[in-house]
Amino acid sequence: MHAFLLCRNEAARIDKIVKRVKVELNHVPYHVAEYPVGVDSQAEDIVQMLKSRDTGARIVGILGPEGIGKTTIVKAVYNRIVNFFDATSIILDIRKSTPIIQLQNQLLREITKNEKMQVANVGSGVTLIRERIKDKKVLVILDGAESRDQIKALACKKEWLHRGSRIIITSRKKELLNVENEIYKVKELDAAQSLSLFCQHVFGTEEPGEGFADISEGIASAARGIPEVIKKFSNQLINTKNMDEWEEILKEAMKMD
Secondary structure, eight states: HHHHHHHHHHHHHHHHHHHHHHHTOOOOOOOSSSSTTTTHHHHHHHHHOOOSSSOEEEEEEEOOOOOSSSHHHHHHHHHGGGGGGGHHHHHHEEOTTOOOOHHHHHHHHHHHHTTOOOSSSSSHHHHHEEEEEEOOOOOOEEEOOOOOHHHTTOOOOOGGOOOOOEEEEEHHHHHHSSSSSSEHHHHHOOOOHHHHHHHHHHHHSSSOTTHHHHHHHHHHHHTTHHHHHHHHHHHTTOOOOHHHHHHHHHHHHTOOO
8 A cells, every 4th residue: 555655656757747838848948138138137126026935826916117127027937837837828918909809818828738729709709818827837927018908808807817826917008906905116227237238249348448438328328218219319329430320329219307
């Protein structure tokens, strides 16, 4: 009898390992960014928010203006935690004009691994999503939510989730991230990070090229710590060392203040 129990326990342990390997093989890491300056620390902050001593589900909102790096950070978070869930869905760059049924179909296909999954209407989509996630520890990321209807249609209610599940919603609209959810506010890059990101894009190093230190600091500073703005200015300067052109970009950047 004792030997039988040992064999059964060993079989259960092996089965658990096999399931985990299958999960890991099914998830290809997302490319986060060419130069992920300031991403790791914020991704780790969010991972810590997602951890919990209890076994309940959690919903976390990520708040920040356009271009601050919400999508980049959430991809880094996904890569860190994806293998701890039975099923996952990550819907990136949601737009206001994106049909809700299209979002529901993507979520269902990713959760079920069934590419033929399709819903007839929004109401039946909510019911089907709720049915498919109720018994699974899921990770769902909704990036760039623009309306409450989008969130409601994707079954983002804590009481519908299986224990251990995590929902992450990013938005530039604070009113969409309900008070019952924990909210992480994305931080702007500091002066050193801004300069480093700018220089990596323009010079391929973390420091400015000779003769370009002061003007590089000026342009990076004027971007107010917003990575997409830094990238915009740096892209205009990658192929030129003409100081007149740099001065024009600095003037343009200063108008943002």
